[in-house]
Amino acid sequence: DTAVSQTPKYLVTQMGNDKSIKCEQNLGHDTMYWYKQDSKKFLKIMFSYNNKELIINETVPNRFSPKSPDKAHLNLHINSLELGDSAVYFCASSLRDDYGYTFGSGTRLTVV
Amino acid sequence: LAKTTQPISMDSYEGQEVNITCSHNNIATNDYITWYQQFPSQGPRFIIQGYKTKVTNEVASLFIPADRKSSTLSLPRVSLSDTAVYYCLVGDRDYGQNFVFGPGTRLSVLP
Numbered sequence: 001d002t003a004v005s006q007t008p009k010y011l012v013t014q015m016g017n018d019k020s021i022k023c024e025q026n027l028g029h030d031t032m033y034w035y036k037q038d039s040k041k042f043l044k045i046m047f048s049y050n051n052k053e054l055i056i057n058e059t060v061p062n063r064f065s066p067k068s069p070d071k072a073h074l075n076l077h078i079n080s081l082e083l084g085d086s087a088v089y090f091c092a093s094s095l096r097d098d099y100g101y102t103f104g105s106g107t108r109l110t111v112v
Numbered sequence: 113l114a115k116t117t118q119p120i121s122m123d124s125y126e127g128q129e130v131n132i133t134c135s136h137n138n139i140a141t142n143d144y145i146t147w148y149q150q151f152p153s154q155g156p157r158f159i160i161q162g163y164k165t166k167v168t169n170e171v172a173s174l175f176i177p178a179d180r181k182s183s184t185l186s187l188p189r190v191s192l193s194d195t196a197v198y199y200c201l202v203g204d205r206d207y208g209q210n211f212v213f214g215p216g217t218r219l220s221v222l223p
Contacts, residue, residue: 041197043156043213090155103155
């Protein structure tokens with residue numbers, strides 16, 4: 001069973017569109033995250049979320065919004081996609097007091 | 113957040129021991145040191161975590177000197193499949209202090 005699963009694995013879309021990436025974890029973790037890995041391979045935190053608090057990296061445009069229907073899911077919605085949004089997006093999860101993040105396999109987003 | 117500095121790349125041969133050192137001069141009292149491994153087209157994978165002295169698991173060892181301003185990830189007898197990017201991260205147990213991944217160290221294991 002996949003611990004942290006993301007869908008879709010690949011996403012190609014046009015500028016201006018709105019898209020969502022889904023993430024689910026079956027580890028019973030209480031905190032989930034979204035990271036963006038750009039073409040230079042830097043991994044940057046976008047959001048972290050548990051059932052109490054959403055922490056947003058201040059550099060993330062407000063076109064990006066996380067949505068958590070329950071503790072096991074954290075979806076990423078992106079409005080008005082731009083070319084610069086092209087990257088690999090990773091979902092991750094952890095327990096509140098544990099550093100052992102478990103990452104999904106990533107979603108490669110290409111905006112054309 | 114404590115900033116980390118690692119070599120950009122390293123080469124090694126199969127069967128050798130590889131040591132990757134990470135500097136974190138402004139590490140805070142509550143910070144732990146964690147290492148991740150990332151293969152191409154995959155998410156990072158947790159390798160090992162420590163606070164001080166030495167930690168060992170089935171994959172690697174982590175050496176942390178008394179001043180905690182650096183740490184060394186040791187991979188015994190590497191194989192070709194250990195070719196990956198290795199990230200050193202420093203952070204505390206408050207989930208609000210999220211990890212920041214630097215560029216990591218690209219390890220190439222040669223036959």
